[in-house]
Amino acid sequence: MAAKKASLTSRNPELIRGIRKYSRSKMYHKRGIWAIKAKHGGVFPRHEPKAAPPKPAEKPPKFYPADDVKTPIPNHRKHKPTKLRPSITPGTVLILLAGRFMGKRVVFLKQLPSGLLLVTGPFKINGVPLRRVNQAYVIGTSTKIDISGVDVEKFDDKYFTKEKKKKTKKSEGEFFDTEKEATKALPQEKKDDQKTVDAQLIKAIEAVPDLKAYLGARFSLRAGMKPHELVF
């Protein structure tokens, strides 16, 4: 084919939904089919179909199911990560509302492809490691820290998934023993990742007075505090 046009707009504008401006014969003229035909001696040019590669001989199937099996409808929908609240930007201090670290104030690093937020204490300050957190269980404060010096490209959801346990068959004697699977220690690589990420952050945090103590303290409601009236 000759070079395709940049945009393939229709030459037949829509006057109103369902009704176009030009009739069939007018469009024939507009598209220039008469000119193409004239160039090729009264016949619209027709290209031979490309020779298809020969298909391998199909074997008859080994098994014919007794009942009709329904073919599933293909689903091409792709998940988008959850929409991030505008108050949460990289470097924001977040307050965790649930889980083991309930009430801890923590630094937001980035949103992972699954939609979860990547977050770190920093570990030295409040004991929260690099961790994933759901946006719904978080309050975004208006305190921001500069995290331009931190490289978080390597972290994604695969980094945080649990490793699959291999099932080993137990002999009868061992079966009645209490679980003595060794609790896995954190691999040194993850500890190093934590240290590198936190090193940059802690520098930025110590530049602001009281921020280190703030991140080390937990948030809680006191008497007279009304969450719907508090400014975070």
Add this chain to the structure above:
Amino acid sequence: MPFKRYVEIGRVALVNYGKDYGRLVVIVDVVDQNRALVDAPDVVRGQMNFKRLSLTDIKIDIPRLPKKKTLIAAMEAADVKNKWENSSWGRKLIVQKRRAALNDFDRFKVMLARIKRGGAIQQELAKLKKQNAS
């Protein structure tokens, strides 16, 4: 026992209900037993029920129904803004507004400052107690 703050032309009042909550306005005329005509430099003159107004101690000198220019000039002459902001009522409101606008980090800093202040007071008290005991 007797009343001290009267509804009169030129009385400055605080709006305590409605769209203009928290604004200072001047009573410019009285409509009837319940309503006053009220005006302020950045407000369209309009009527307001007395129940929506809290009278203040401040009164300015204006004729009945002054033009906006005269009203503004009279307010400047009487220095209403500064008188209000230095009065204890006005100061309280300013502090309330500031406290309500505190961010979570600010609240933390305030807590640290209060603890520090308390510590300093206790130290002084201990010193004085020691002096007294000796």
